[in-house]
Structures are given as structure tokens and as C-alpha cells.
Amino acid sequence: MNTWFKISENSDFTIYNIPFGIFSTPTLEKRVGIAIGESVLDLTIAFELGLFRSLNISKTVFESNFLNDFISLGKSVTNKVRTIIQEELCTNNSVLKTSKEAFIHQNEVEMHLPVKIGDYTDFYSSIEHATNVGMMFRDPENALLPNWKHIPVGYHGRASSIMVSGKNIYRPKGQVLKPNETSPVFQPSARVDFELEMGFIIGKQTEVGDSVSIEKAEEYIFGKVLFNDWSARDIQKWEYVPLGPFLAKNFASSMSPWVVTMEALEPFRVSGPVQNPKVLTHLEYSGLKNFDINLEVLIAPNEKDETVVSKSNFKYMYWNMSQQLAHHTSNGCNLNVGDLMASGTISGKNKDSYGSMLELSWGGKNTVKLNNGENRKFIEDYDTVIMRGYCEKDEIRVGFGEVRAQILPSK
Amino acid sequence: MNTWFKISENSDFTIYNIPFGIFSTPTLEKRVGIAIGESVLDLTIAFELGLFRSLNISKTVFESNFLNDFISLGKSVTNKVRTIIQEELCTNNSVLKTSKEAFIHQNEVEMHLPVKIGDYTDFYSSIEHATNVGMMFRDPENALLPNWKHIPVGYHGRASSIMVSGKNIYRPKGQVLKPNETSPVFQPSARVDFELEMGFIIGKQTEVGDSVSIEKAEEYIFGKVLFNDWSARDIQKWEYVPLGPFLAKNFASSMSPWVVTMEALEPFRVSGPVQNPKVLTHLEYSGLKNFDINLEVLIAPNEKDETVVSKSNFKYMYWNMSQQLAHHTSNGCNLNVGDLMASGTISGKNKDSYGSMLELSWGGKNTVKLNNGENRKFIEDYDTVIMRGYCEKDEIRVGFGEVRAQILPSK
Numbered sequence: 051m052n053t054w055f056k057i058s059e060n061s062d063f064t065i066y067n068i069p070f071g072i073f074s075t076p077t078l079e080k081r082v083g084i085a086i087g088e089s090v091l092d093l094t095i096a097f098e099l100g101l102f103r104s105l106n107i108s109k110t111v112f113e114s115n116f117l118n119d120f121i122s123l124g125k126s127v128t129n130k131v132r133t134i135i136q137e138e139l140c141t142n143n144s145v146l147k148t149s150k151e152a153f154i155h156q157n158e159v160e161m162h163l164p165v166k167i168g169d170y171t172d173f174y175s176s177i178e179h180a181t182n183v184g185m186m187f188r189d190p191e192n193a194l195l196p197n198w199k200h201i202p203v204g205y206h207g208r209a210s211s212i213m214v215s216g217k218n219i220y221r222p223k224g225q226v227l228k229p230n231e232t233s234p235v236f237q238p239s240a241r242v243d244f245e246l247e248m249g250f251i252i253g254k255q256t257e258v259g260d261s262v263s264i265e266k267a268e269e270y271i272f273g274k275v276l277f278n279d280w281s282a283r284d285i286q287k288w289e290y291v292p293l294g295p296f297l298a299k300n301f302a303s304s305m306s307p308w309v310v311t312m313e314a315l316e317p318f319r320v321s322g323p324v325q326n327p328k329v330l331t332h333l334e335y336s337g338l339k340n341f342d343i344n345l346e347v348l349i350a351p352n353e354k355d356e357t358v359v360s361k362s363n364f365k366y367m368y369w370n371m372s373q374q375l376a377h378h379t380s381n382g383c384n385l386n387v388g389d390l391m392a393s394g395t396i397s398g399k400n401k402d403s404y405g406s407m408l409e410l411s412w413g414g415k416n417t418v419k420l421n422n423g424e425n426r427k428f429i430e431d432y433d434t435v436i437m438r439g440y441c442e443k444d445e446i447r448v449g450f451g452e453v454r455a456q457i458l459p460s461k
Numbered sequence: 462m463n464t465w466f467k468i469s470e471n472s473d474f475t476i477y478n479i480p481f482g483i484f485s486t487p488t489l490e491k492r493v494g495i496a497i498g499e500s501v502l503d504l505t506i507a508f509e510l511g512l513f514r515s516l517n518i519s520k521t522v523f524e525s526n527f528l529n530d531f532i533s534l535g536k537s538v539t540n541k542v543r544t545i546i547q548e549e550l551c552t553n554n555s556v557l558k559t560s561k562e563a564f565i566h567q568n569e570v571e572m573h574l575p576v577k578i579g580d581y582t583d584f585y586s587s588i589e590h591a592t593n594v595g596m597m598f599r600d601p602e603n604a605l606l607p608n609w610k611h612i613p614v615g616y617h618g619r620a621s622s623i624m625v626s627g628k629n630i631y632r633p634k635g636q637v638l639k640p641n642e643t644s645p646v647f648q649p650s651a652r653v654d655f656e657l658e659m660g661f662i663i664g665k666q667t668e669v670g671d672s673v674s675i676e677k678a679e680e681y682i683f684g685k686v687l688f689n690d691w692s693a694r695d696i697q698k699w700e701y702v703p704l705g706p707f708l709a710k711n712f713a714s715s716m717s718p719w720v721v722t723m724e725a726l727e728p729f730r731v732s733g734p735v736q737n738p739k740v741l742t743h744l745e746y747s748g749l750k751n752f753d754i755n756l757e758v759l760i761a762p763n764e765k766d767e768t769v770v771s772k773s774n775f776k777y778m779y780w781n782m783s784q785q786l787a788h789h790t791s792n793g794c795n796l797n798v799g800d801l802m803a804s805g806t807i808s809g810k811n812k813d814s815y816g817s818m819l820e821l822s823w824g825g826k827n828t829v830k831l832n833n834g835e836n837r838k839f840i841e842d843y844d845t846v847i848m849r850g851y852c853e854k855d856e857i858r859v860g861f862g863e864v865r866a867q868i869l870p871s872k
Contacts, residue, residue, distance in 0.1 A: 222792035
């Protein structure tokens with residue numbers, strides 16, 4: 051595709067991408083936009099210019115605080131909105147080309163949480179991450195629990211504290227059991243950590259009692275975001291048996307503002323790891339269900355001197371999104387548009403591809419060196435953690451932008 | 462208080478109660494009502510009659526699908542609405558007395574989920590229940606885990622599948638590991654269970670990073686409901702280590718339609734169990750924070766022949782609601798109006814006061830006899846489970862009505 055819109059070579063937001071998000075400016079209330087190059091295209095203006103006349107949709111889906119109403123139109127409509135924009139951006143006599151209001155520089159907008167999240171589920175689907183954690187906390191010889199290769203293990207997280215990239219995070223306080231003690235103390239967490247994850251957003255509702263087959267699972271996925279599942283390892287260690295992580299996780303999660311559609315990711319399908327033992331029938335899949343998405347994590351103390359501390363890839367996931375969604379609904383649990391399902395920490399095989407400080411510092415035994423000469427075992431106050439992700443193949447690039455947040459001292 | 466409204470002696474919905482809910486009729490869309498005797502008082506009509514003129518509120522908070530907007534007015538307003546209704550029902554020349562539209566018999570209304578639940582948290586705060594489960598699944602000598610007496614253990618549940626009383630439940634399917642096997646099978650759960658719980662509804666928002674002190678915790682609680690946290694024990698056993706229950710719980714939960722306010726429960730405060738060891742400062746409380754609420758569970762096969770299978774009481778709770786809420790926000794996790802926090806299974810000391818079939822049948826070893834001659838270890842298809850609850854003291858009775866649901870075969 052050749053567009054008349056000026057897009058720099060390394061942009062995440064190419065003509066092949068067209069991700070959706072919610073933005074505002076000092077003069078415009080929250081509304082739906084797409085990212086293109088360094089700009090945001092205001093879809094309310096695109097609507098007013100008549101671009102979506104053939105679709106029989108209401109302007110109100112674009113003048114909204116969240117993408118939920120837009121997503122609820124269904125893929126048959128939202129895909130057409132995306133391809134119409136692509137076509138207009140490649141048509142020399144497009145009305146967009148002469149519209150002064152349609153494009154706003156990304157520096158001039160504020161981005162917001164793209165969806166109203168009903169329920170948030172976090173999986174634990176990287177075999178490298180689960181193995182690393184099992185080796186540290188349980189038995190190095192039997193790092194994976196017996197159920198791990200049979201079910202994409204997951205749990206429910208807190209939706210209220212999921213924030214858009216750029217919102218800062220207060221260091222959580224909590225109960226911690228110090229070594230050789232039997233009673234806990236209450237203090238600011240000394241082991242705040244990131245988890246490099248990706249999330250997918252549910253695009254289609256189901257009813258209670260219904261299950262989604264693995265063949266149809268992708269029909270229920272609108273698109274993907276970068277996700278930082280902030281964790282407090284010392285709080286987690288004391289609280290998580292037997293009902294799982296709670297206050298160690300629910301103080302904050304950060305997500306990127308642009309939702310990249312499944313259609314934009316189509317060229318980047320790859321095969322996943324061999325699953326042995328064979329999974330049960332309802333989790334068996336065919337075709338390419340993993341995606342080659344380059345990921346990296348950076349730490350910037352005081353927002354300066356970014357250091358890459360991890361380079362990973364979404365293609366490493368043992369359990370793919372279709373399996374996660376089929377599992378989630380296999381018991382009849384219902385889904386709503388805007389629900390979020392996150393991957394769990396995405397670690398690779400090599401030590402420089404681990405997706406958390408827990409793994410990079412191996413439980414605090416090692417240090418991670420930063421470019422400014424400092425060392426880190428976990429995340430310190432005023433550190434900014436940045437995650438970036440992009441796909442690249444045959445000169446087509448589709449990126450996610452970034453999710454970033456700075457850790458502030460406890461309130 | 463003496464009311465002119467005719468209320469039978471054993472009614473849950475006395476003049477002292479005045480609980481809020483959402484109802485509809487074939488001719489009226491969803492709206493806010495209060496339960497009084499065998500009737501529902503339509504608060505939209507009460508508004509139109511001018512009863513709330515002094516409060517400067519909008520009629521739209523009553524013409525709503527959920528109580529959230531009403532609750533968001535704050536206790537200073539919602540308490541006044543409640544006391545105004547009480548006064549009118551005790552005033553002989555009240556306009557309500559001559560309004561033909563204001564009261565509708567409860568047989569003629571459909572009740573709906575009272576709140577739009579943002580996040581749902583389930584605690585595990587009955588020491589009797591936690592001990593029973595620990596004895597069955599872990600070590601009878603060390604039934605309670607080391608953290609149990611230091612933190613009100615809790616986890617996040619699924620909000621989407623919480624349904625109002627009367628909605629039937631499909632038996633969940635899921636992975637189960639059979640005895641002496643190493644690989645699971647996928648089948649309908651053979652161990653569907655109820656959990657006798659109560660839930661409280663958040664009435665006041667907090668911001669990310671803020672904590673609510675234990676002294677102020679009750680200001681954030683609007684009211685309480687009965688709650689059945691349906692569970693599939695065989696699915697739970699296979700999936701729950703290490704991240705907690707997931708598909709074993711998220712197929713369905715049932716709640717009672719009438720929210721009983723904290724103010725209505727005021728007369729029924731009692732002291733809680735002694736907490737030894739002493740809890741950390743942020744969880745230390747003074748005063749009476751437990752509530753004497755009689756609870757019972759009944760099973761009715763094919764909706765006939767109710768058998769009481771458990772009689773318990775909310776006063777047994779080791780951790781009280783103020784401690785749960787202070788703990789939940791101690792890390793800065795934010796709350797929204799309409800969030801639900803449930804108690805966990807409410808078991809008493811005696812075998813006939815256990816709050817789940819898991820405990821009543823001691824993991825399926827014993828049977829529970831029903832009035833129709835049948836036995837149960839767990840819940841069978843077409844069984845209806847009913848939970849009821851009420852407070853009584855000095856001839857004042859305040860009740861919760863019931864939560865009921867029938868189990869249907871898997872879809």
C-alpha cells in the first residue's frame with residue numbers, strides 16, 4: 051500500500067496498522083481515533099466527512115469515552131472502518147487530504163484507557179516464565195506443576211486499577227514476612243517488579259453457559275495491547291497460598307493506549323511450541339496461532355538514560371490466545387465486550403529475554419546493570435519502566451507504541 | 462415504629478428494614494424500589510409524589526437499570542431517602558396511603574441484579590471453613606496456613622457471571638483428574654457445590670494509591686446481600702495450585718435482589734471472635750464490627766420438598782468487613798461504587814452449621830439426607846439451592862429474603 055500521508059520509516063503506526071484508541075485535546079472531549087505516523091486521525095471528523103456513509107452507523111460510537119460501543123458493532127463493521135481509512139490514506143483525491151481538522155499531532159493529544167474493562171483475566175502461559183518461577187520458589191527438579199501442560203493456568207485480576215500508559219504508580223504497602231520471622235510487618239514493598247505481558251480485548255459477547263470452540267475463538271478477539279502487570283514480590287510471597295496473588299498485583303497495571311487489531315497482525319502468524327503431552331480435544335488447534343511480536347523492556351531512572359533490560363517475543367508463548375479463550379469459556383463463563391485477557395509474563399529461553407526483574411535478578415541474587423552506572427534488583431522509586439513491541443516482515447511494520455509508567459513513593 | 466402498611470409478623474421486609482433493589486413489571490422498565498411487607502414501593506412514584514423534594518436529587522437516579530447512581534449520591538442522601546420512606550409509612554396522612562400506583566405486589570414484579578458490579582472480590586474469612594478445608598486437603602494438624610490469622614485472605618472473582626436470585630445455573634464442564642490418573646479428562650463437574658456467603662456493596666469511590674483506614678471502612682459500605690458462590694470441587698482441585706480457583710468458580714454466582722443497608726443492620730452488632738495472635742495495627746479495630754445474622758441453606762430437588770441442610774450465622778466470621786476493606790485498600794487498590802466483596806463460606810463450629818456440601822459431606826465421605834428420602838453428597842441436576850437470612854432482636858426483624866437457583870444439566 052502506498053499512502054500520501056508522511057510516515058517515517060521506523061514508525062509503529064504504518065498504513066498496515068491502523069490501531070484504535072481514545073484521545074482528547076484541551077478543546078475536544080474523549081473520542082475515537084486511529085494512530086497514523088506521528089498523528090492521530092479523528093474518526094468523528096472522518097465520519098462527518100462522510101467516509102463511513104456506506105456502513106449505516108451512528109456518530110455516537112466515535113464520540114465516546116471508550117471503544118466498547120465501536121467494538122460492539124462487530125468485526126464486519128470495524129474491519130470496514132479500518133480498510134476505508136487505509137484506502138482513503140492511499141487515494142490521492144481523498145477528502146482527508148484537504149481536511150485541516152482531521153489530523154492532530156500525537157504530542158497534542160492526551161491518550162486514555164481505550165476500553166471500559168469489565169473483567170480482567172491474567173494467564174500464566176509462558177513455559178519459560180513458569181519454569182523459572184517454579185525453580186526459584188518450588189522444586190528446581192519439578193519446576194512445572196502437574197496441571198501446567200494440561201490447562202492454560204489463569205486467574206482473575208483487578209480491573210479498577212488498570213491504567214493507561216503514562217499514569218504513574220504509587221509503590222504499594224503491604225504485609226511482608228522477613229527471613230527467619232514468623233510474624234509479618236506492614237511496610238512499602240521492597241520488591242516492586244514489572245511483568246512484560248500482552249493483553250487481548252474481547253470483541254464479542256457470549257451468554258452464561260455457552261462455550262466458544264477453539265476454531266471460533268479468534269472471532270471473539272478484537273485486538274491486542276502491551277501490558278505491564280505490576281507486581282510486589284514480597285507481598286505476593288506471603289499472601290499467595292492458597293488463593294493466588296491479590297494485593298501483590300491489584301495496586302496497578304499499565305496498558306498501551308492503541309489497540310492493534312487482529313487483522314493488522316495477520317501477516318505475522320507463526321507456529322507455536324510443540325505441546326507435549328497432547329492437550330485435550332477442546333484445546334487442540336490447527337494452523338498458525340502464535341504471533342511474531344518483538345518485545346523489549348527498558349528502565350529509565352528519573353526518566354533519563356533508558357537501558358534495555360529484556361528482549362523477548364510473543365511467539366514464545368506455550369499456550370496461544372485461542373486456547374486461552376476456549377479454556378476460559380469451556381465451563382460456560384460468559385464474556386463481555388471490553389474484557390481483557392493478559393498473557394502472563396512473556397519470557398524467552400535466554401537470560402536477557404526474561405520478562406520480569408524476579409527472573410532477571412534471579413530472585414534478587416544478581417544485579418541488572420543500567421547505562422547510568424547504577425544496578426537494579428527490583429524497581430526503585432522514580433524509575434520509569436517502558437515496554438515496546440512491534441512486528442516486522444517483508445518490509446511491513448506494525449507496532450504497538452509503548453506502555454510506560456514511573457514508580458512514585460508510597461502515598 | 463408503627464406503620465399503617467400491613468406487614469405480616471414474619472416478614473423480612475419490616476418498617477425497620479427498607480432495602481433497595483431494581484425491579485420491572487410488564488409495563489414498567491427497570492427502576493429502583495424498596496421492599497415493604499409483600500410489596501415493592503416504586504421510588505419513581507415516591508419521587509413524583511414529592512417525597513424527596515428536600516433532597517435536591519434527580520428522578521433519573523430512580524429510573525435506572527442499577528442502584529449505582531443512587532448509591533453514588535452518598536449515605537447522607539440515601540439514608541435520608543430511607544428515613545423519609547419510614548416516616549411516610551408511619552404517618553397516617555401520607556400521600557403514599559392514597560397512591561394506587563406506588564405499591565406493587567412482589568408476585569407481580571421481576572427482580573434484577575441490583576448493582577452493576579465493577580470488580581468482585583471473594584474473601585475466605587471464616588476460621589471454621591478454612592480449618593475444615595485445610596483438614597481435608599492439607600494437613601489436619603496444621604489446617605490453617607501461616608498467613609491466615611494475619612491477613613483476611615481473598616482473591617478476585619468473575620463479575621460477569623454474577624446473577625440475580627432465580628436465574629438458573631448450567632452445570633459447568635471442565636478438566637478433572639480422576640483418582641490414580643496422571644492425565645485429566647474433560648467432563649461435566651460431578652461435584653457442584655454451593656458456598657453460603659454474604660456480600661457487601663461498595664458505596665463510595667477511592668482513588669488509586671489511597672488506603673481506607675479501618676475506622677472509616679464502614680463509610681464505604683452501602684449494604685449487604687446473600688451470596689451463593691457456586692463451586693465445582695473437582696475442577697477446583699485440579700486447577701487451583703498455584704494461582705487460585707478460576708473455572709471452578711467463574712461459571713456462576715447468585716445474589717439476592719434486595720440490598721439491606723448498613724443502617725438497617727445497626728441494631729444487630731455483636732462482638733467478633735478473639736483474634737490471637739494480635740493483628741497488625743492497620744487491621745486493629747474497636748467496637749462491635751460483627752453482625753448477628755441467622756443464615757440457612759435449603760435444598761429442594763425439582764423445586765419441591767425443601768430440606769434445611771445448614772444453619773449458620775454471619776456473626777461467626779473471624780475477619781469482619783472493616784478489616785477486609787482496610788486490607789483490600791492497604792496497598793492503594795482503588796474501589797468503585799457497586800464493587801462487591803463477599804465473605805467466603807460462612808461455617809459455624811457444629812456439623813449442621815457448615816456452609817458447603819464439601820464440608821457437610823466431608824469431601825463426599827458422608828451423605829446428607831433430604832426430606833424426600835434421597836441423599837446428597839453434592840448438588841445434582843434440577844436441585845434448587847435456597848439461602849435465607851434474617852436478624853431478630855427485641856422484636857425487631859430485618860431480613861434479606863432469599864437467593865435461589867436451580868442447577869440445570871450442562872448446555
